[in-house]
Amino acid sequence: MGAKVKTMERRGATWTERVYLIEICKGMATTFRHFLRNLLDNSKLYVRHYPEVQPEIPVRWRGRHRLTTHEDGTVKCVACFMCQTNCPANCISIEAGERLDGKTEKMPVKFTIDLLECIYCGYCVEACPLDAIRMDTGIFSVTGYNRDSFVLSLEELLQTPGAFSEEEYKKGGA
Numbered sequence: 001m002g003a004k005v006k007t008m009e010r011r012g013a014t015w016t017e018r019v020y021l022i023e024i025c026k027g028m029a030t031t032f033r034h035f036l037r038n039l040l041d042n043s044k045l046y047v048r049h050y051p052e053v054q055p056e057i058p059v060r061w062r063g064r065h066r067l068t069t070h071e072d073g074t075v076k077c078v079a080c081f082m083c084q085t086n087c088p089a090n091c092i093s094i095e096a097g098e099r100l101d102g103k104t105e106k107m108p109v110k111f112t113i114d115l116l117e118c119i120y121c122g123y124c125v126e127a128c129p130l131d132a133i134r135m136d137t138g139i140f141s142v143t144g145y146n147r148d149s150f151v152l153s154l155e156e157l158l159q160t161p162g163a164f165s166e167e168e169y170k171k172g173g174a
Contacts, residue, residue, distance in 0.1 A: 057140065059157055063140050065124070065133060066160035067134075067156075076098075076148075077130070078132070079094055079108045091114040092111075094108050112153055
């Protein structure tokens with residue numbers, strides 16, 4: 001059983017193909033043709049009118065992080081370090097402390113997420129055994145003026161509301 005071998009003709013053998021300036025001019029002519037076509041008839045251009053028209057965000061969209069709370073307002077996180085351990089970007093930092101409300105043994109005293117290092121993979125959400133961390137805020141455009149504004153603290157994570165109701169979130173397959 002012999003393998004079929006297809007012999008390809010080598011390009012660049014002619015003098016005009018070896019002079020790259022001619023090929024560059026051909027490419028620029030194609031680009032200029034597209035530019036003129038779009039300039040004269042822009043009705044076929046696909047344009048997003050962001051931020052005036054916000055995109056439709058599905059429930060499973062991984063947006064900015066948030067921490068969830070119990071009905072009484074206490075944080076669900078028990079500082080088990082599962083999200084920190086499972087994060088491939090090492091952007092989550094947790095310091096555990098003693099919990100005094102009797103729900104569990106410990107709670108996070110310090111919980112920070114560096115959004116500039118985060119790759120938004122969602123592994124932290126999957127690793128959390130208590131559904132304490134979610135990425136269902138609907139915030140997909142994170143902007144800031146300095147690096148410190150991209151490091152979210154425990155208070156900021158607790159204050160961020162979810163964009164979807166609990167029923168929508170559960171139905172979305174979280």
